[in-house]
Amino acid sequence: MKLKNSSGLVILLLMLAVQLATAAVPAGYYYQARNKTKAELKSSLSALAAPVKVLKYGSGEGATWQGFFHTDQNSDGSVIDMYSNIIRYFDGYTSISGMHIEHSLPKSWWGGAENMAYRDLFHLYPSDGSTNSSKSNHPLGIVKPGDATFDNGVSRIGTSSFSPAYSGKAFEPADEFKGDFARSYLYIATVYEHYAPLWTSPMMQRNTYPVWTPWARELLLQWHAADPVSVKERLRQEAVYAIQGNRNPFIDYPDLVSYIWGPDTLQAYPFPQPSDAFLTLPRRGEAVDFDVILQGDTVGKAIHLKGQNISGTLTVRLKHQHPAFVVLRTVLSAGELLAGSTTRLQFRPTASGTFRDTLLLEGAGLDEPFQLPVEGKASRQLMALEPDRVTPVGATLHWIADLSAGSYAVELFTRPSKAGDLLISSYVEGSSYNKTIEIYNGTGRTVQLADYALAKQSNGAGLYESVFPLKGELAHGSSVVVINKLCTNEELKAKAALYTDSVMNFNGNDAIALLHNGLRIDAVGYFDRGPGLMWGENKTLHRKASVTHPTAVYNEEEWISLPIDDFSPVGNHVMSLSAQETSVFTATIPADSSRFAVRDLQPLTSYYYRVSALRETGALPSVNSVRFTTAGPAVPVPMEPSDIGARHFVAEWESDVYTDRFELQVYTKVGAADITVAEGFDKVGSNGKPLPEGWTGTAGAIYTTSASSGVAPPSIQLRNTGEWLQTAVYPYAVSRFDFMYRYPSSGAGNVFTVEALRNEQWVKVDDIAYQNTSKTVVSYTFDRADNVRSLRITYTNKVSGNLALDDFFVVYGSESNAYLLQQQPVTGTAYRMESLEPVTNYFYRVRSVIGDVRSEWSDEVGLKTLMLSGLSDGEPLHPRWSATPEGIVFTQLEAGSRLQMYTLTGVVEYDDVVPSSTVTLPVTGHPMYIVRIVNTGQLFSFKIIP
Numbered sequence: 001m002k003l004k005n006s007s008g009l010v011i012l013l014l015m016l017a018v019q020l021a022t023a024a025v026p027a028g029y030y031y032q033a034r035n036k037t038k039a040e041l042k043s044s045l046s047a048l049a050a051p052v053k054v055l056k057y058g059s060g061e062g063a064t065w066q067g068f069f070h071t072d073q074n075s076d077g078s079v080i081d082m083y084s085n086i087i088r089y090f091d092g093y094t095s096i097s098g099m100h101i102e103h104s105l106p107k108s109w110w111g112g113a114e115n116m117a118y119r120d121l122f123h124l125y126p127s128d129g130s131t132n133s134s135k136s137n138h139p140l141g142i143v144k145p146g147d148a149t150f151d152n153g154v155s156r157i158g159t160s161s162f163s164p165a166y167s168g169k170a171f172e173p174a175d176e177f178k179g180d181f182a183r184s185y186l187y188i189a190t191v192y193e194h195y196a197p198l199w200t201s202p203m204m205q206r207n208t209y210p211v212w213t214p215w216a217r218e219l220l221l222q223w224h225a226a227d228p229v230s231v232k233e234r235l236r237q238e239a240v241y242a243i244q245g246n247r248n249p250f251i252d253y254p255d256l257v258s259y260i261w262g263p264d265t266l267q268a269y270p271f272p273q274p275s276d277a278f279l280t281l282p283r284r285g286e287a288v289d290f291d292v293i294l295q296g297d298t299v300g301k302a303i304h305l306k307g308q309n310i311s312g313t314l315t316v317r318l319k320h321q322h323p324a325f326v327v328l329r330t331v332l333s334a335g336e337l338l339a340g341s342t343t344r345l346q347f348r349p350t351a352s353g354t355f356r357d358t359l360l361l362e363g364a365g366l367d368e369p370f371q372l373p374v375e376g377k378a379s380r381q382l383m384a385l386e387p388d389r390v391t392p393v394g395a396t397l398h399w400i401a402d403l404s405a406g407s408y409a410v411e412l413f414t415r416p417s418k419a420g421d422l423l424i425s426s427y428v429e430g431s432s433y434n435k436t437i438e439i440y441n442g443t444g445r446t447v448q449l450a451d452y453a454l455a456k457q458s459n460g461a462g463l464y465e466s467v468f469p470l471k472g473e474l475a476h477g478s479s480v481v482v483i484n485k486l487c488t489n490e491e492l493k494a495k496a497a498l499y500t501d502s503v504m505n506f507n508g509n510d511a512i513a514l515l516h517n518g519l520r521i522d523a524v525g526y527f528d529r530g531p532g533l534m535w536g537e538n539k540t541l542h543r544k545a546s547v548t549h550p551t552a553v554y555n556e557e558e559w560i561s562l563p564i565d566d567f568s569p570v571g572n573h574v575m576s577l578s579a580q581e582t583s584v585f586t587a588t589i590p591a592d593s594s595r596f597a598v599r600d601l602q603p604l605t606s607y608y609y610r611v612s613a614l615r616e617t618g619a620l621p622s623v624n625s626v627r628f629t630t631a632g633p634a635v636p637v638p639m640e641p642s643d644i645g646a647r648h649f650v651a652e653w654e655s656d657v658y659t660d661r662f663e664l665q666v667y668t669k670v671g672a673a674d675i676t677v678a679e680g681f682d683k684v685g686s687n688g689k690p691l692p693e694g695w696t697g698t699a700g701a702i703y704t705t706s707a708s709s710g711v712a713p714p715s716i717q718l719r720n721t722g723e724w725l726q727t728a729v730y731p732y733a734v735s736r737f738d739f740m741y742r743y744p745s746s747g748a749g750n751v752f753t754v755e756a757l758r759n760e761q762w763v764k765v766d767d768i769a770y771q772n773t774s775k776t777v778v779s780y781t782f783d784r785a786d787n788v789r790s791l792r793i794t795y796t797n798k799v800s801g802n803l804a805l806d807d808f809f810v811v812y813g814s815e816s817n818a819y820l821l822q823q824q825p826v827t828g829t830a831y832r833m834e835s836l837e838p839v840t841n842y843f844y845r846v847r848s849v850i851g852d853v854r855s856e857w858s859d860e861v862g863l864k865t866l867m868l869s870g871l872s873d874g875e876p877l878h879p880r881w882s883a884t885p886e887g888i889v890f891t892q893l894e895a896g897s898r899l900q901m902y903t904l905t906g907v908v909e910y911d912d913v914v915p916s917s918t919v920t921l922p923v924t925g926h927p928m929y930i931v932r933i934v935n936t937g938q939l940f941s942f943k944i945i946p
Helices: 007-022 038-048 064-071 129-135 175-191 193-198 214-226 231-244 256-261 334-339 490-495
Strands: 099-103 124-128 143-151 156-160 169-172 278-281 288-294 299-308 314-318 325-327 341-347 353-363 370-379 384-388 395-399 407-414 423-429 435-440 452-457 464-469 479-484 498-500 511-516 519-524 539-543 559-562 582-590 595-598 606-615 618-621 626-629 638-642 649-653 661-670 675-679 701-703 715-718 724-726 734-742 751-758 761-769 776-781 788-797 803-812 816-827 830-833 841-850 861-864 880-884 887-891 898-903 908-913 919-921 929-935 938-944
Touching: 038 175, 038 193, 038 256, 064 099, 064 124, 064 231, 099 129, 124 129, 129 143, 129 638, 143 169, 175 193, 175 214, 175 231, 214 256, 288 299, 288 341, 299 314, 299 334, 314 325, 325 353, 334 341, 341 370, 384 606, 384 626, 395 407, 395 606, 407 595, 423 511, 423 519, 464 511, 479 490, 638 841, 638 861, 649 661, 649 841, 715 724, 734 751, 734 788, 761 776, 761 788, 788 803, 816 830, 816 841, 830 938
Parallel strands: 288 370, 479 498
Antiparallel strands: 099 124, 143 156, 156 169, 278 299, 299 341, 314 353, 325 341, 353 370, 384 395, 395 595, 407 582, 407 606, 423 435, 423 539, 435 479, 452 464, 452 511, 511 519, 539 559, 606 618, 606 626, 638 649, 649 830, 661 816, 661 841, 675 803, 701 715, 715 803, 724 788, 734 776, 734 803, 751 761, 751 788, 841 861, 880 887, 887 919, 898 908, 898 929, 929 938
C-alpha cells in the first residue's frame, strides 16, 4: 500500500520559494493600522484586511472550487488536503467526490448565514468528507492521549485536554498544519469582528476583543508560535490575494499576534514605515465595473483617492484613452491627496460591446503608476441578463438599466413557447479544416444577424482575441452555418452561409462564444481551463432539442457527442417548445434598480424571465428572455452523534440556510463486512510481471516516474491496442471501483474500455477517450444485485501514445443495511434514537428536503452504543416549538437552558436563559429565524419559518 507522496508540493514550494523571497506586502497596505494597540489595532485590521470580493459558494466557474483549483493544488494536479492523507485530483473547477468545502472555523458558530465569511477562502479548505463529518463543529484542541475517537494519521478527534476550561470533544490537526488553522481563526475573528453578537462557540466570547476564551487564546498562540508561517501558506495567501484582493495580516506579520493578544499589547506594532509615496485608496485588487447600460446612456462613478508621503500633483488618465470612458478630474494636488479626495469617471458608450481600459494614477512621487482596471458593457437593445446568486429557492434577476424608464415590468414563467435568443446548435471539430458552428433561431421572429458575432478564446485562456461579426438575417426555425473557409468537405460547404478563418481555426481546447450586442449569451466549451483540457477535440457536438435558451456558461449535459466527421446534425436542428408558456408572476420594479430577488421557487426547476422598461412613451420590451435553473437541495454534512448511551443516541447534522426539513436513515449492517482492496502495483517488475495475486492481463511494462503514477511509482503501462488488465475475481459482489489513469502523451482518438464481470458475463461500463495528459481518478458504484465480481480495462483503440493505470481500489462484500428508519422526516438538525441494543454498531445518514425535491444522501456516520450499566439510562428533554398568533411558543425546555433566536441577517431577537419550561417569543415579521438552544447539556440548532 502506497503512502501519501508530497513530492508534488515539495517541488512546487522549491520552485516558488525564490519568488516569495522577493514578494512583499504592498506598500501602505496596513498604513491605517499604525500607532494603534490591542483592541484598536485589531479593529483597524478588520477593515484593512477585509475581502474586496469573494467567489460564490460551491462548484464550477466563479465558485469556491475554482478558488481551490488555484489555492490548494499541488504541481501534479492533486489536492492539498490538510485533513487526511488521501490523494485526490482536481477535475477542472468541479467539486471532488469524497471531499467537502470545509469552514475551518465552523459556520454554525455565527449561525450559518451565507455572508462574506461563508465564502472567504482564507478559512475555507478542501477537506476529506469523512474527516469533516467527524470534525463536526468541535473546537480546536489537544486530544487526550488514548481518548481519540477518530484518528486518520493527520487529524484526530477526541476529548480535549483543556479540562476543566473545556472538556468536550476537540479537533486536533497535524502539527505541520496547526499554525495554518490558528492563523485562519485569528483572521476570521479580526476581519469579521462585527459578527461578535453571533459567536456561539466554546472558544469564543461575544465581544470584539479579546474574542477568545483564555484557554482558546493560549492554544491559538501556542500553535501559531510552534508552527510558523510556511512557504505553502505564503503561496496560498498570494493566490487568495489574487482572487479576493485581501491579505491575512497574521501571515504577513506573524508577530502581530503578540501585539493583539500576547505580551506586547501595550505597544503599537512597528509596521514598516515606507518613505516612498504610496496610495491607501483605492485598495489594490479593486476595479471599476460599470455593469451593462444601454448604448448612448451615460453613467459615472466616484473614485476615492488618498495617499501618504505624497509630493507634487497626481495625474489621472486612461492608459489606452478609450473613447467610451471619460475622466472628469485629471489632476489632484498633494494636499488634496493627503487629505483624501475624489475624481469621477464616466462611461459613455456609443456602440455595443465590452469596453476595457486602465485608469493610471501617476506622479505625486509614486515609484510607478497605480493601475485600476476599468470595464463597462453596453447594448443597443434592452436585454435581460444572466441572474445573480441562484439558490435552491430563488435567484436575483438582472437586466440592463434604462435611464429613461419610470419602472420595469418583470415576467417570470415556465414552459417557454419560443426560444429566448439565438443559440449555438452544432459544433464540429472535424478532420483537417472541417470546422463548423451552426446557430439556430427559435425566437418566433426574423432576427438581424448584424447584432451578433462569434468569438474564440484560444488555448483555454485569455480574452476573445478573435471575433467574427455575423451578417444577413435569420428566419424563425432556420439556422446559419459558419465554416472554416479552407473546409474541404462538400457536405459542409453545401450547408454553409458564412465563411471565416480566424474564429473557425479552433481546436479542442478553444471555447467558442455567441455574442449578442457584444455580450456573451451562449458558449460551447470551457473557458479559462488552460490548453490541456481538450473538451472538444475530434468530435461533433449537437444541442439537445430540449434546450430552448442559450447559456453563457458551457454545460456539457445540454449536448450530444458524436464521432469525428459526423456532420449529420448540421442544418437539421429542431427545438422542443411548449404550445403555451405558464406564468409564475409579473412584478413592477422601481426604476432605481436593475435587479430583483425572487423567492419561494422550487429546486431543480428551470425558470425563464423577460423584462420591459416602462417609459413615458410606452413599454420597451427586452429582445430576449433568460433561463436559469434553481439549485438542488444541498447534501447535508453529518456530524458526530451526541449523547450516546446504551439504548440511545442523538444523530446530528449541520443546518441548511434554505430548509429545516430532512429525512433520516438509521440502520445496522448485516452480512459479510465490506473489504477494500487497495493496489498500487508495488511488486510489479519492469516487464509488467508478476501481477498481484489473482490478477491477470497482457501488460508488458510499467512506468517508474511520478508524472505517470498515482500516489507513487510504479504504474501499469498498456502500450498496444487490445492489451488489458483484470482484477481478481472476488467472492462477493463489488460495490465500488476507483482507479487513476493518464495518457502520458497526446493521443487524439485513443480510447480504453472499462468492463464489469456481471453474472459471469462481461458488460461494458464505460469508454474513456483521450482528453488531455492530466492524471484523472474515476469512480464507479454498483448495486450489489448486479453481482459484479471482477473489473477489466482494455486499451481498445490506440492512435498514438500509451496508457498508465494505477491506484486501484475495489470494495466488495455481501454487507447490506437493516433499517430502523428509512426515510424518517425530521424538522431541525438532530434526532434522538431510542430503544436500541447496547454495545451495537449503528449508522445514519441524512438528506435535505425542499418541497418534493430531495438531495443525495450524506456521508455515513457510525457509532457504537455503550454497555448497559446499573445506572438509569435517563432521557433528556427535546425542545419543541409551534407558531401561534401570540408568537413562537417553545416547550420542553429545561429551566436554565439558554435560548438564542436571530434573523438570517444576524439581528439578535432573543438571547437569554429561560426561566421555565415554556417560553413565548413575539415575531417581528421576518420570514425565517435561526434558533439555538442549549438544553440539558445538549445543543439544538434549527430554523423556524413562522
